[in-house]
Amino acid sequence: MFTLAHLSDVHLGPLPAGAASRHFALKRALGVMNWRLSRHRQHSPAVAQAIAADITRAAPDHVALTGDIVNVAARAEFVAAARWMQAFGPPDWISFVPGNHDCYVRMAWQHGLIHLEPYMQGDMRVPLTQETPQIATPFPYVRLRRNVALIGLATGVPQPLHRASGQLGRTQLTSLASLLSDLRERGYARVVMIHHPPLPGLASPRKALLDAPQLREVLEAHGAELVLHGHNHEHMLNTLNSRFGTVHVLGVPSASVAVGDHHPLAAWNLYRIQRQSGKWLIDVSIRSYDPASHQVAPLTEFALSS
Ligand SMILES: [Fe+2]
Ligand SMILES: [Fe+2]
Numbered sequence: 001m002f003t004l005a006h007l008s009d010v011h012l013g014p015l016p017a018g019a020a021s022r023h024f025a026l027k028r029a030l031g032v033m034n035w036r037l038s039r040h041r042q043h044s045p046a047v048a049q050a051i052a053a054d055i056t057r058a059a060p061d062h063v064a065l066t067g068d069i070v071n072v073a074a075r076a077e078f079v080a081a082a083r084w085m086q087a088f089g090p091p092d093w094i095s096f097v098p099g100n101h102d103c104y105v106r107m108a109w110q111h112g113l114i115h116l117e118p119y120m121q122g123d124m125r126v127p128l129t130q131e132t133p134q135i136a137t138p139f140p141y142v143r144l145r146r147n148v149a150l151i152g153l154a155t156g157v158p159q160p161l162h163r164a165s166g167q168l169g170r171t172q173l174t175s176l177a178s179l180l181s182d183l184r185e186r187g188y189a190r191v192v193m194i195h196h197p198p199l200p201g202l203a204s205p206r207k208a209l210l211d212a213p214q215l216r217e218v219l220e221a222h223g224a225e226l227v228l229h230g231h232n233h234e235h236m237l238n239t240l241n242s243r244f245g246t247v248h249v250l251g252v253p254s255a256s257v258a259v260g261d262h263h264p265l266a267a268w269n270l271y272r273i274q275r276q277s278g279k280w281l282i283d284v285s286i287r288s289y290d291p292a293s294h295q296v297a298p299l300t301e302f303a304l305s306s
Contacts, residue, residue, distance in 0.1 A: 003149045007051055008230025009254035011043040011067040012084055025105040027161050031072035044258035047266045047289050052088045053254045054287060054296035055268060062145050065101025066230040067195030080273045082115035091118035095143055095150050098135055099195035100164045100233060103156030108304055109136035120152060122274045128175040140175050144234040148273060149188035155196045155209055164207040166196040173214050178221035182188035183243060183271040189225040189273050189280050196231050197251060203232055219247050225280050234265040250305045265289045267299060
């Protein structure tokens with residue numbers, strides 16, 4: 001039995017002083033305004049802390065954090081995010097993939113995501129990888145943990161104003177196809193971590209993964225046991241039929257939502273993955289923040305059909 005925790009969209013606050021004015025970018029300035037007008041009321045650092053503490057108490061074998069750890073990609077936000085991650089747990093226990101908010105505007109790697117690099121490093125050689133100015137570390141990356149392979153994908157690419165789309169690109173798609181095939185043959189449960197919902201139609205066009213149709217083709221052709229995503233800030237469960245069985249696609253709410261007016265309250269998923277009679281069995285437990293008690297409590301449990 002392998003236990004995996006999944007959280008996403010921490011949107012860590014508060015915004016550092018000068019986030020809008022230092023290293024000015026219009027998109028970031030509008031993002032700061034949006035944060036001050038409304039988002040700061042939704043996303044509470046105390047709730048994010050409660051979710052992280054609840055995961056620590058559950059002591060899973062591994063943790064997947066599927067992006068949007070910051071808000072407007074201000075330099076000081078990444079320093080704070082790295083500090084938060086270090087308090088949460090060691091890099092070999094937490095795997096991070098970047099989201100659109102982590103690549104909110106064009107900025108150099110050494111001022112931003114480099115602070116989270118230890119959480120994005122694979123331990124298996126991947127022949128075909130991509131690096132970008134924002135994410136100058138190889139993607140996809142693979143971490144092997146017992147009989148589970150965690151595959152990290154990067155979809156964060158700076159977008160024009162009012163867009164929150166993402167893109168994998170041909171290199172990551174081609175590499176993913178061969179990784180899924182190779183890791184299936186080697187008997188691993190394949191867990192894909194991606195910020196944007198991976199299938200067409202799961203997000204509005206303004207927020208969607210631009211190459212979701214191509215990713216669906218890769219998943220249909222090669223299969224995967226789990227695809228974990230964030231971005232929509234909703235509980236989501238979708239399935240896809242592949243040549244090698246059902247692909248389960250799960251999304252979690254933002255890990256810092258303190259008031260459930262627009263989106264579900266903060267939550268995280270625990271997956272119990274085991275192999276029985278040649279099949280992968282996966283149970284899911286969802287735990288959610290309760291504003292009345294300020295505790296994180298069980299919400300629901302179910303098994304994924306194989
Ligand atoms: Fe988000
Ligand atoms: Fe997002």
